[in-house]
Amino acid sequence: MLLLAGDVGGTSARFQWLAVGERQTERSAVHSYRSADFASFSDLLAQLLRDCSIERVDVACFGLPGPVNDAEVTLTNLPWHIRVCLLKARLPLATVTLINDFQAAALGIDELAADALICLHEGRFDPAGNRLVVGAGTGLGVAPVYQRGGRFYPQSSEGGHMAFAPLDEEQERLLHWLHERWRHVSYEDLLSGSGLETLYLYHLRRMGRSEAPVLRAAEVHAAAERGEAAAVAALTSFVNIYGQFVGDAALLWPARAGIYIAGGIGGRIARWMRGSAFTEYFLAKDRMREVVEQMPVYLVTDELIGLKGALLQARRSAGLVERP
Incomplete structure (x- = not known):
């Protein structure tokens, strides 16, 4: 039996297959591709199958960035519309499951090594509580995870598209500037790769450096590490807004069994995320401070968390792991 898992992002797509035999199991290396290099998801899968000399996939599970509607999805940051029936008609795929990419990340939590987590806020861990998984990468993902009887059930959401709410005067100026460009300003417009670039442009303009290259x-991260003023200001704004968004999401979905920050950016800027500003903005909830204060917050440094979760779901679909 051959299982295939994929974690597809707006920038890159990662895949791994698992061959399960009567006597042994073989797990492949991780295969990565640039998502933008392919006109469609089926083209990408066809290339993967050729590269790996795979003739048939018995069970596949793909984590995808967008609202999954049963057996189809239109991706948020890629011009792809995916339908299971069309994938199976074109490619040798017997069983295909599509899940939201942050559902996949949530499934991957229990597959992580202990050293893949950095505690940003200790809180008061409650093993009977719910979880929340959020993360900035090409976009901003959110997955509420409820617990029942010791098992965790990730839910899909598009919470990253909630409207950005300023917390101080600097953010008020930022929102005013953004409204000159967009009517609706979401948290994803700021908490994403392109969002960090937007914040850098904003601080360049505030500093009167309109001629500086964007x-x-x-590159913004690297410049901030060198101490370049606009880059430091951009990354500081990014971390502050990240903290307040996580706190807002925690009010919507209390997660005393942990808030897990995944996505491609957080782990790369871990030094900045571990500073006091993130926690300060996370806790800035006035009368509700004590509510969010109870919730532990962890930064996930393993960028393969979504792939691990998709592979776990494929194993469940194949009956190799007990379903929750």
């Missing part, structure tokens, strides 16, 4: 997200 940097990509990774």
Whole structure:
């Protein structure tokens, strides 16, 4: 039996297969592709199957960035519309499950090694509580996870598209500037790779440096590490807004068994996330401070968490792991 798992993002897509035999199980290396290099998801899968010399997949599970509607999804940050029936018609796939990418990340929590978590806020861990998984990458993902009888059940959501709410005068100025460009400003517009670039542009303009080149997200981080003023201001704003968004999400979905910050950005800027500003903005909830204060917050440093979760779901679909 051959199982295939995929974690698809707006920037990159990662896959891993598992061959289960009577006597042994073989797990492949992780295969990565640039999502933008392919006109469709089926084209990407076809390339993967050729590269791995796979003739048939018995069970597949793919975590995808967008609202999954039964057996189809239109991706948020890619021009792809995916339908299971069309995938199976074109490719040798017997059983296919589509889940939201942050559902996959939530499933991957229990597959993580202990050293893949950094505690940002200790809180008071309650093993009987719910979980919450959030994360900024190409977009901003949110997955509420409820617990029942010791088992965790991730739910899909598009919580990253909630409207950004300023917390101080600087953020009021930022929102006013953003409203000159967009009518609706979501948290994802700021808490994402492109969001960090937007924050950098804003601080360049505030500093009167309109002629300075606009940097990509990774370049903003590198410049901030060198102490470049606009980059430091952008990354500081990013971490502050990240903290307040996580706190807002925690009010919607109390998670005393832990809030887990996944996504591609958090782990790369761990030094900044571990500073006091993140926790300060996370707790800035006035009368509700004591509510969020109870919830532990962990930063996930394993970027394969979504792939681990998708593979776990594939194993469940194949009957190799007990379903919750």
